[in-house]
Amino acid sequence: MTSTNSLSKTKIAFNTGSGEAHLYSLKKLEELGYGNISKLPFTIKILLEAVLREFDGYAITENDIKLLANYNAKSPEGEIPFKPSRVVLQDFTGVPAVVDLAALRSAMKRMGGNPTSINPQVPVDLVIDHSVQVDMFGRDAALMFNVEKEMERNNERYQFLKWGKEAFDNFRVVPPGRGIVHQVNLEYLAKGVFTREEEDGSTVAYPDTLVGTDSHTTMINGLGILGWGVGGIEAEAAMLGQPISMLVPEVVGMKLTGALREGVTATDLTLTVTQMLRKHGVVGKFVEFYGDGISNMSLPDRATIANMSPEYGATMGFFPIDEESLRYMKRTGRSEELVDLVENYTKAQGLFRTDDIVEPEFSSTLELDLSTVETSLAGPKLPHDRIILSNMKKTFKNSLTSDDPTMGFSLAQEKLANKGIYKNGREIEMKHGDVVIAAITSCTNTSNPSVMLGAGIVAKKAYERGLKVPEYVKTSLAPGSRVVTEYLKEAGLTEYMDNLGFNLVGYGCTTCIGNSGPxxxxxxxAVKEGDLIVAGVLSGNRNFEGRIHPYVKANYLASPPLVVAYALAGSVDIDLANEPIGKDKDGKDVYLKEIWPTTEEIAEHLDNAIRPELFEKMYSDIFESETWEKIPVKGGDLFEWSDESTYIQEPPFFIGMGDDPEPIKPIKGAKVLVKVGDSITTDHISPAGNIKEDSPAGEYLKANGVKKKDFNSYGSRRGNDRVMTRGTFANVRFKNQLAPGKEGGFTKYHPTGKITTIFDASLKYKESDTPLVALAGTQYGTGSSRDWAAKGTDLLGVKCVIAVSYERIHRSNLIQMGVLPLQFKEGDSADSLGLDGTETFDIHVDDDVQAGDDIKVTATKDDGSTVEFMTDCRIDTPVEVEYYRNGGILHKVLRDYVEEDKQKS
Structure with missing residues (x-):
């Protein structure tokens, strides 16, 4: 093997198309004998380039380079440090991230350091996109009304974000009403390749890579850009220049062949891929798509699939850069110079995909012939439970009485005939399966012109036949960027969408994030009166219990054209493949196939929808907004915290923190706060939607003078730990086995046996210095990368979670908040061990703990008998051990900054 000095030889010149630049050559590294790099998956090559470029012999060593250069696809081992090129945030997760940065500055001052040293070290973009709610719909005035309500509700949060924009370097904010972060990222923020000046004066080109505080950051993988969702805590550390420590991943190759059939949409393909990959098992792995079928897919189609990576459980779903990527960049207004740089760099670096490229070595593979994909939906509770359109009616009927926790509603037979009467000038009988929300929403599909135009064509044909949407259906259109409404208008389709009630309600996540409004x-x-299982149909990526709306229990993901179709039908209790959707003005049956768009009809408008001047126009003022400019800013380098604020509070994480961490000690005498089953999502743990008036969070807000109409949502109040801690485990559909028969944030307070709220119980446990434990089943923490699911767990006093398995981001976030994640040994679970949650737990962890250790747990029952069992310590890397030792990742970063400041002075 050559010496480390030879690594400098990997820096070579190349022609960008408009001049000379340098790159750190993977081909040169292979020539130096570091491994068979040309056979590596594209994703591993990009990680390898990052460690090669950032090699300093200290934070990133030659061993990190060797580890990736000699990647063993079948059995990858080790951990590597990864420094992304940039970070993206959305406002729900971005506000608490900026709150933490502000709190770090306050803590730095208290600890004798320089507050302004707390500053993003890489470019950070925050897009305000999660706060608009569908208060008004079905009218031309809906957009303006909803925007005004958004500004009124969130003025305090927006003042804070505007302060952050002024106070921090490398920090930009896209104001409200400009689009959804992932679509804005895809269409505008992403560069494909970055350049920087190095100490020797040379310009070095390198891949555009990122992490984001939204799990659907992966959408950018469709453009060949490496990036994934992380918790806000981890993103903050990356912003502050800390490398992200990650295990070398398995890379699953998914081969795509053929082409989609007539009438089948990108959404149908995405739901099929999601189901296949979830079944294959890709949690914590990279997925890389390959095969000549990719060449038959548009870039928006690829981005739709990449967006859903969290739903199939992968860290990301990657499509390498190819000719289609370059076409898309040109058509979305990127400069000719940038596109040339991307093409020349990726070809010189061996990162450009062609159909005849040598197939990389993957950890495992699976294959899909695109021509076999059928029209589909997914639901009623999970995004990977795909339903073929022709099976929808039967599946829904079965779900009503099914006891399957992810597919059923356990409805008693005598309630199947329940009715509710909708009264609004006239009476309409409502029944199970009626669609009450039909929302074209979310970054997943509104970024894709083919399905958006398809929805407009369905609306046009339906309107011309005289079909109408039943008045009990709440319809909405919330695109991911302003470009969408422009091309729908230019195609002459907007008026038909409006005529069916799909008026523009805002540019933001709306229904998909739980902002469906009342x-x-x-x-x-009528729903309450009949105790009805009613439905929502949305073009989003999430349909977890309690997420869309507290009274809408059955929620189905579908393509935008299908959303329009189900709105017209007014029910999911229908076979749209074979039964008429309604009757036309002449009383004749109208079938879905008669109003479904053809590929040719969509193609008529498609070229017009993606053209450079449209994107250049819509993005020319992306960082500007009249309402945004009017927001006042107060405070300088330090934020002026106010005890009166119900939106922004200094969190308690760093208050009273010492310069040095305490030793890790055993957790003794712990009681169980929650015991839950499988597939508990971060929505269950930390809801984003409505705050109930009689909940601990609602009571807190009322006590602070906030009226019910001004509660806003949990997501909008993530800058206030006092709301969020009270809201932890407070999802209206949360089922704690310690409070059987109840839904919501309830538990048993063990000393008295009384059922009380989880928050109130946690306060009583704190009075007696009793540590707490959570017991869980499989896939604990699946769903959105929600840092408050870990923060709230920590602030409730939970010191340890013991689960059968974890979703990637939540496990990481628990450690980053100083909560110990343990995993039952293979074959074990709380139930198999006879644990009912009434036991007292002793967890035998100490200061010598290492990544992956076996940790003994002793559970003592009320009668004095004990259950001893071994668990896997899911602190997976040595760096994570340090985070846990310090009480969290930001505690570690803060101590490092303080020490650095002391050395400077």
């Missing part, structure tokens, strides 16, 4: 009073009354 149901009309007559609808809510």
């Amino acid at each position: 149901l009309p009073e007559p609808v809510e009354k």
Whole structure:
């Protein structure tokens, strides 16, 4: 093997198309004998380039380079440090991230350091996109009304973000009403390749890589850009220049062949891929798509699949850069110079895909012939539970009485005929399966012109046949960027969408994040009266229990054209493949196939929808907004915290923190706060939606003078730990086995046996210095990369979670908040060990703990008998051990900054 000095030889010149630049050559590294790099998956090559470029012999060593250069696909081992090129945030997760940065500055001052040394070290973009709610719909005035309500509700948060924009370097904010972060990233923020000046004066080109505080950051993988979602805590560390420590991943190759059939959409393909990959098992792995079928896919189609990576459980779903990537960049207004740089760099670096490229070596593979994909939906509770359109009616009927926790509603037979009466000038009988929310929403599909145009064509044909949407259906259109409404208008389709009630309600996540707004009073009354299982149909990526709306229990993901179709049908209790969707103005049956768009009809408008001047126009003022400019800013380098604020509070994480961490000690005498089953999502743990008036969070807000109409959502109040801690485990559909028969944030307070709120129980446990434990089943923490799911767990006093398995981001976030994640040994679970949650737990962890250790747990029952069992310590890397030792990742970063400041002075 050559010496480390030879690594400098990997820096070579190349022609960018408009001049000379340098790159750190993977081909040269292979020539130096570091491994068979040309056979590596594209994703591993990009990680390898990052460690090669950032090699300093200290934070990133030659061993890190060797580890990736000699990547063993079948059995990857080790951990590597990864420094992304940039970070993206959305406002729900971005506000607490900026709150933490502000709190770090306050802590730095208290600890004698320089507050302004707390500053993003890489470019950071925050897009305000999660706060708009569908208060008004079905009217031309809906957009303006909803925007005004958004500004009114969130003015305090927006003042804070504007302060952050002024106070921090390398920090930009895209104002409200400009689009969804992932679509804005895809269409504008992403560069493909970055350049920087090095100490020797040379310009070095390198791949655009990122992490984001939203799990759907992966959408950018469709453009060949390496990036994935992380918790806000981890993103903050990356912003502060800390490498992300990650295990070398398995890379699953998914081969795509053929082409989609007539009438089948990118959404149908995405739901099929999601189901296949979830079944294959890709949690914590990279997925890389290959095969000549990719060449038959548009870039928006690829981005739709990449967006859903969290739903199939992968860290990301990657499509390498190819000719289509370059075409897309040109058509979305990127400069000719940038596109040339991307092409020349990726070809020189061996990162450019062609159909005849040598197939990389993957950890495992699976294959899909695109021509076999069928029209589909997914639901009613999970995004990977795919349903073929022709099976929808039967599947819904079965779900009503099914006891399957992810597919059923356990409805008693005598309630199957329940009815509710919708009264609004006239009476309409409502039943199970009626669609009360039909939302074209979310970055997943609104970024894709083919399905958006398809929805407009369905609306046009339906309107011309005289079909109408039943008045109990709440319809909405919330695109991911302003480009969408422009091309729909230019295609002459907007008026037809409006005529069916799909008026523009805002540019943001809306329904997909739980901001569906209130149901009309007559609808809510009918649903309650009949105790109905009603449905939402949305073009989003999430349909978890309690997420869309508290009274809408069955939620289905579908393509935008299908959303329009189900809105017209008014029910999911229908076979749209064979039964008429309705009757035309002449009383004749109308079938879905008669109003479904053809490929040719969509193609007529497609070229017009993606053209440079449209994107250049819409993105020319992306960082500007009249309402944004009017928001006042107060405070300088330090934020002025206010005890009166119900939106922004200094979190307690760093208050009273010492310069040095305490030794790790055993957890003794712990009681169980929650015991849950499988597939508990971060929505269950930390809901984003409505705050109930009689909940601990609601009571807190009322006590602070906030009226119910101004509660806003949990997501909008993530800058206030006092709301969020009270809201932890407070999802209306959360089922704690310690409070059987109840839904919501309840538990048993063991000393008295009384059922009380989880928050109130945690306060009582704190009074007696009793540590707490959570017991869980499989896939604990699946769903959004929600840092408050870990923060709230920590602030409730939970010191340890013991689960059968974890979703990647939540496990990481628990450690980053100083909560110990343990995993039952293979074959074990709380139930198999006879644990009912009433036991007292002793967890035998100490200061010598290492990544992956076996940790003994002793559970003592009330009668004095004990259950001893071994668990796997899911602190996976040595760096994570240090985070846990310090009480969290930001505690470690803060101590490092303080020490660095002391050395400078």
